[in-house]
Amino acid sequence: QVQLVESGGGSVQAGGSLRLSCAASGYTYRPNCMGWFRQTPGKEREGVAGLCSDRDTVYANSVKGRFTVSKDSARDNVYLQMNNLKPEDTATYYCAANRWGLQQLWRGDDNYWGQGTQVTVSS
Secondary structure, eight states: OOEEEEEOOEEEETTOOEEEEEEEESOSSOOSEEEEEEEOTTSOOEEEEEEETTOOEEEOGGGTTTEEEEEETTTTEEEEEEOSOOGGGOEEEEEEEESSOHHHHHHTTTOEEOOOEEEEEEO
16 A cells, blocks of 8 residues: 655745655655645645656746645655745645656656645745
8 A cells, every 4th residue: 555645735825835755665666756735715726736756847837936846766755845835835735656657746646645744835
């Protein structure tokens, strides 16, 4: 049973920074790609950032230049450094892992999901 455990959420003022962490365990097939999604009430879950073992990355346009995704392959951990946070970044952030590729991760095909961590940015 794959487990993804997130940490690092919280409350911050606009312009501040947070770093999310996610640790993966319990998998049979090592995930090739890991990343982050977010969701607010009444809206669909959206991709934020993703990273694969071959170093391919993808970012949502709304976070480019402010967020950085990184991966510790030795520990199968993925991180999301979030700088210059804005109130519109407020959401529940979910860690995701996919054994196939970046497109599959971004589409949510056969993703494993964490339980989510809340990020709140006040103006």
